[in-house]
Amino acid sequence: MRAKQSYSANRIDHLIENVTENELCDLAELFKVFGDSTRIKILYVLFHGEKNVTEICESLDMNQSAVSHQLKILRTSKLISSRREGKAVIYGLADDHVKTIIAMGKEHIEE
Amino acid sequence: MRAKQSYSANRIDHLIENVTENELCDLAELFKVFGDSTRIKILYVLFHGEKNVTEICESLDMNQSAVSHQLKILRTSKLISSRREGKAVIYGLADDHVKTIIAMGKEHIEE
């Protein structure tokens, strides 16, 4: 996991300078991944540490197949990473951007 | 528009403590709004200042009706605000979270 860091207004302005149309489409694809309650619940569960699929299913009280399908989407977007440990596959957050993005969202809806 | 501010790791951790299931669903709804290329292009155009509907249509090279439908979704989510000025309706970003959220997304896809 990357080191945590702060995001100043200048840094933000610099990041969003000159974004191409293709990059905007990629961004939309990324946010689409956050835009589903099952997936965001999975991410939130993983905020508190790594979990295997069965544990994630129990946390969400959801069908294993539905969860696995969504895990695949999260993996493809590189929001989570996985490793096998015996019979189980352990999932965890890929980096801290996930937390930051969700925190920004939360702050928005709180207002 | 709100004053700009920094987001420290501690602040982020504090924001995402104890998020309820309902809040997670609201978050998913919010991110769903960012998860469409038309809408994110509209937001990006508005980064550079207020614009009326015709100008937004020209920037995106898109049909007025399609743009208006998406503007409505952005308005409902309070990501943009609008005011009438004569015949035209002027749209602008509602607050700085939009920029921050998109900057975080961009940083993620850059890696």
Place this chain on the structure above:
DNA sequence: TGAACATATGATAATATATTCATATGAACG
């Protein structure tokens, strides 16, 4: 090896979403 457990995946059906077309609303101005 084969039984039991854990996870992934393909196909399907139900639902949601975006764009288009047609039209309505609203403002300005002769």
Place this chain on the structure above:
DNA sequence: CGTTCATATGAATATATTATCATATGTTCA
């Protein structure tokens, strides 16, 4: 007041997405 310009909206269609069911793959261990 009627025409023109600007924007909004409803209905319909096309497409995308999600959850479920059935089943396949992969791992452990007797």
